[in-house]
Every structure is written in C-alpha cells, then in structure tokens.
Amino acid sequence: MAFNLMMDASAPQEIAGALSLQHPGLFFTMVEQAPIAISLTDPDASILYANPAFCRQTGYSLDQLLNQNHRLLASQQTPKVIYQEMWQTLLQRLPWRGQLINRRRDNSLYLAEIDITPVVNERGELQHYLAMQRDISASYALEQRLRNHMTMSESVLNNIPAAVVVVNENDRIVMDNLAYKTFCADLGGKELLTELDFSARKTDLYAGQVLPLVLRGNVRWLSVTCWALPGVSEEASRYFIDTALPRTLVVVTDCTQQQQQQEQGRLDRLKQEMTTGKLLAAIRESLDAALVQLNCPINMLAAARRLNGNDGNNVALDAAWREGEEAMARLQRCRPSLAQEESDIWPLQSLFDDLRALYHTRYNDGQNLSVELDSPHLVGFGQRTQILACLSLWLDRTVSLADELSDFTLYTQIYAREEDGWLSLWLSDNVPLIQVRYTHSPDALNAPGKGMELRLIQTLVAHHRGAIELNSRPEGGTCLTLRFPLFHSLTGGSR
Structure with missing residues (x-):
C-alpha cells in the first residue's frame, strides 16, 4: 500500500490506521518496549496505563499505579507556581514541557523532564493526557558540577x-x-x-x-x-575527530614595581661608578697640581747644581735635588688611572635618558631639563660613565648655584650635534655666571669651593682628547661646550 505523505495532511493518521490494520499489536509493543517512561491518564489525571519504563523509573508496579492520581509522584519540592502554569497550559488543550521533582516509591527524589500532551477526540473533547518523562537527575548533577567548577574557576581567576x-x-x-x-x-x-x-x-x-x-x-x-x-572540540562536525x-x-x-626597583638599582650602581670616576679625577687633578707646584723648586735646584759645576762639592744641594726627583716620581706613580672601563661606541640617546633619570627630582620631575639631539642616531665614543660624569658635574654646579638664589627657577638645555669628526655638546642654563662675591670673569668658577667642578670636567675631557669652552650667554646664564672626538676621527675610519 502506498501513502502520499506530501499532498495529504491526513497522511500520518492514514499511515497509523494502515499499520494498525496490518499489525494490530505494533503500537502497544512499541510503547511497552520504549526506553522512555510513558503514562496515560484520564482528564482528572488518574493513571489508566503506564509502560514498564515508567514502572522502573518510579519503583511502582503497574497494579500499584492504575487508577492512582498522578500526584502520587509529587514530592512537595516543586514550587506550586510550576503546577499552576502546567494546568493553565493543559486546560487550553496545549502541550506542556517542564521539569518536576518527583518521588519514587522508596522516597528517593529524582528530577523528571516531562512532556504532557492533551489527547482529544474528533469532536475536540478532552479524553486523555499522554505523558512522557525522563529522569534527568544524572545529567542535571553533571551540569551543576560543571557549573560549580566554572564558578569556582571564575572566582579563582578573578582573584x-x-x-x-x-x-x-x-x-x-x-x-x-x-x-x-x-x-x-x-x-x-x-x-x-x-x-x-x-x-x-x-x-x-x-x-x-x-x-x-x-x-x-x-x-x-x-x-x-x-x-x-x-x-576540546565544541563543534558537532568534530564529534568523531580527536584533534x-x-x-x-x-x-x-x-611588574612595574620590580622594574622600577631594578632600574633604581642600575641607577644607583651608575651613581657609584660616576662617584668613583669623579673621585679618581679629583685625586689625579690634585696630584697634577702638586706636581706642578713641586716642579718649580726642583727646577731651581737643578739650575743651582748646574751653576756649581759637576765637582760634587755641594752634597746638600745634590741630596735635595735627588729627594725632589724621587718625590716627583712617587707622585707620578700615585696618579690613578682614569681608564675604569673600555672605550666603546654607544647611542647618545640612552646616555641622556640616564642623565634625565638621575636628575628627575632635582629638576622639577625633569620638566626643566630639556635635551635635544640633532639626529636620533647620534653616537658617542669613549668611556660612557666618565662622559656622563662630566655632564653630571656641570649639572651639580648649576643646581648648587640655583639653590643659593631666592625665587629662582632653574632651566637647563642640552643640545648635541656631530660636526667635522667631533661630537659637540652644548649645556646652557639661566644661572648667572658671575656671583657677587667673585671677580667679574669666567675665572670666578676657579675660586675656592666653586671651581672644582670645572677642573674635574677639564681633567675628564682631556682624558678623552676633547676640548672645553665656557661662555656667558647674552640673555643671561652660561653655556658650557664640550667636544669629544668621534671614533672614525681617532682611527681614520668607521667602526
């Protein structure tokens, strides 16, 4: 027998009727052997039929269920509003789906997902309710466990x-x-x-x-x-694929705090190295001054020896001259070396970054210390820490003088440029070069207590075969110019 399923809306009923005629017990067998719990009640919810799956799920036998109201399974754990919603829907001859907490015969509870369908006759009169339910307790517990794990994981992650x-x-x-x-x-x-x-x-x-x-x-x-x-794959298309x-x-x-601590540690080490360099330069400059002062009387002793001839009669004169020569030699040997690090090529921008970091607080959070490079690719050559010490010595001098002035705001500008094989640095500030208590000339910086910075700068610059120049600015303040030879001008080529 052939059935036209596409053209006739009553085809499913015709198919069911035909199957019932050909196989009278087919539908009963299907319901009896179905793995899902199925029950049939009258309009008052009294149980007229329950399949074996229903009996296994509830723990009741069929004889114990027949003619019993479905409320037999109620656990009093389901909110009343759920039942009210269910009956409002069913009384409108509409199917209802929901979850109820039911009680088995042994008083154990289970969560049931239930589909209830009103069954009406050809006149639209309600005759039965067909209910199908599944025990979803295990899947619900798994879902809740997963949700708990997700909540716990989210709480841990957020903390x-x-x-x-x-x-x-x-x-x-x-x-x-x-x-x-x-x-x-x-x-x-x-x-x-x-x-x-x-x-x-x-x-x-x-x-x-x-x-x-x-x-x-x-x-x-x-x-x-x-x-x-x-x-873990979440797509249905990857169900059979492991990857x-x-x-x-x-x-x-x-890690800003750790980075700041590391940077501060680096700056502290740099300060220590600069202090050591300044100290060595001060010792060397002092010894050089002593050598110059000692050289004059020794020269006079040598001239006197020459006037007395070579007969060696003046023992005291000879002894004095020899002791002077030995003193000169000892002082020469005591002169410390300024080569505390290898000469190298380094980017000038990083040098100025360190300088700004060292004077960040002393220059109003660095706002009053401006640095400009003629090119961002400028490089210097020599002992980086010593050249940084030269700049530091001059900034120390300007800050010290500015502190002595009342209602004075210090500004310092540094400009760098490469010209004719030299790296030229201009350090300009608005601090008056001439103080009232000093003479009116640039040599005022060499007065006791004020000239040490310039002399140390001269020592360090000379060690790098550089040049130094100090001028007054027409608009007020001073300009210190430092010039250092570049690598290619010292070696005759590029590195």
Whole structure:
C-alpha cells in the first residue's frame, strides 16, 4: 500500500490506521518496549496505563499505579507556581514541557523532564493526557558540577592579580578575568592584547617578555607569558575527530614595581661608578697640581747644581735635588688611572635618558631639563660613565648655584650635534655666571669651593682628547661646550 505523505495532511493518521490494520499489536509493543517512561491518564489525571519504563523509573508496579492520581509522584519540592502554569497550559488543550521533582516509591527524589500532551477526540473533547518523562537527575548533577567548577574557576581567576586570558586560533578572546578587564578599562576600552601587538609578538612571548605600556598617562611594565592549551572540540562536525583547534593561555603581570626597583638599582650602581670616576679625577687633578707646584723648586735646584759645576762639592744641594726627583716620581706613580672601563661606541640617546633619570627630582620631575639631539642616531665614543660624569658635574654646579638664589627657577638645555669628526655638546642654563662675591670673569668658577667642578670636567675631557669652552650667554646664564672626538676621527675610519 502506498501513502502520499506530501499532498495529504491526513497522511500520518492514514499511515497509523494502515499499520494498525496490518499489525494490530505494533503500537502497544512499541510503547511497552520504549526506553522512555510513558503514562496515560484520564482528564482528572488518574493513571489508566503506564509502560514498564515508567514502572522502573518510579519503583511502582503497574497494579500499584492504575487508577492512582498522578500526584502520587509529587514530592512537595516543586514550587506550586510550576503546577499552576502546567494546568493553565493543559486546560487550553496545549502541550506542556517542564521539569518536576518527583518521588519514587522508596522516597528517593529524582528530577523528571516531562512532556504532557492533551489527547482529544474528533469532536475536540478532552479524553486523555499522554505523558512522557525522563529522569534527568544524572545529567542535571553533571551540569551543576560543571557549573560549580566554572564558578569556582571564575572566582579563582578573578582573584588572581595577574591578567589571564585565553585566545583561540585567530587570537580572539574566548575567556578573560577581572584583572584583564581592568587593564582594558584603564586603556579606555581598548583591548590590552591589541595594544601589546600580541598577534605579531606571539612567538617571542612564549619565552616571556617585559613590555612597556602607557596606562592612564604612566608607563607600566608588563610581563607577558604564553602557553599552548590542549583544546576540546565544541563543534558537532568534530564529534568523531580527536584533534581540536589550538588555544593559547596568556598571562599578563604588572611588574612595574620590580622594574622600577631594578632600574633604581642600575641607577644607583651608575651613581657609584660616576662617584668613583669623579673621585679618581679629583685625586689625579690634585696630584697634577702638586706636581706642578713641586716642579718649580726642583727646577731651581737643578739650575743651582748646574751653576756649581759637576765637582760634587755641594752634597746638600745634590741630596735635595735627588729627594725632589724621587718625590716627583712617587707622585707620578700615585696618579690613578682614569681608564675604569673600555672605550666603546654607544647611542647618545640612552646616555641622556640616564642623565634625565638621575636628575628627575632635582629638576622639577625633569620638566626643566630639556635635551635635544640633532639626529636620533647620534653616537658617542669613549668611556660612557666618565662622559656622563662630566655632564653630571656641570649639572651639580648649576643646581648648587640655583639653590643659593631666592625665587629662582632653574632651566637647563642640552643640545648635541656631530660636526667635522667631533661630537659637540652644548649645556646652557639661566644661572648667572658671575656671583657677587667673585671677580667679574669666567675665572670666578676657579675660586675656592666653586671651581672644582670645572677642573674635574677639564681633567675628564682631556682624558678623552676633547676640548672645553665656557661662555656667558647674552640673555643671561652660561653655556658650557664640550667636544669629544668621534671614533672614525681617532682611527681614520668607521667602526
């Protein structure tokens, strides 16, 4: 027998009728052997039939269920509003689906997902209710356990001070924590990973890297580390495939405090090295001054010896001259070497960055100390710490003089340029060159207690075969010019 399912709306009923005629017990057998619990009640919810699956699920036998109201299974744990909603729907001859907490014969509870369908005759009169229910207690418990794990994981992640984020194979975020959201808020709503250029740097970040980022106007140092995560497929198309698309765990830690401590430690070591260099220069300059002063009487003794001839009769004169020569030699041997580090080529910008960091607080958070390079690629040659000490000595002098002036705001400008094989540095400030208690000439800086800085600068610059020049500025203040030979001018080629 053929059935036209597409053209006739009553085809399903005709099929059912035909099957009933051909196989009278088929539908009963199907219901009896169905794995889902099925029951049939009258309009008052009295049970007229229950299949074996229903009996197994509830713990009641069929004889114990027949003619019993379905409320036999009620546990008093389901809110009344659920039952009210159910009956409002059923009385409108509409099917209802929901979850009820039912009680088995042994008083154990289970969560049932129930579908109830009103059964009406051809006149539209209600005759029965057909109910099918499944015990979803196990799946609900698993769902709740998963939800608890997710809640616990989310709580743990949100209490981690580091930003934690998981990205998929396209670097799109699939999970993040509260710390990451806070970073994004500090960036004005921008994605932190985008600002860190994560996609381009991802390969390097697997080894861990510290990156600077401006947040709310301040530089923060962030340590970024990545790990590959074993993925779990969520797509139906990958049900039979073991492999899953890769995901990446990214942990971003704010290590600004540690970075600042490391930087401060580096600056402290640099200060110590500069202090050592200044001290050696001071000792050397003092010994050189002593040698100059000692050289005059020794020369006079030598001249007297020549006038007395070579007969050796003047023993005292000869002894004095020899002791003077030995004293000169001892002083020469005591002169410390200024070569405390290897001469090298280094970028000038980093030198000035260190200088600004060293004088950050002394110059009103660095605002009154400006540095300008003729080219960002300028390099210097020599002992970097000593040249930094030269600049530091002059800034110390200007700050010291400015502190003696009332209602005075210090400004210092540094300009660097390469010219004719020399690296020229101009240090200009608005501090008057001539103080009232000194003579009216640039030599006033060499007065007791005020000229030591300039003499030490001269010693260090001379050690680098450089030149120094000091001038008054027409608009007031001073300008110190330091010139250092570049590498190629000393070697006759480029490095």
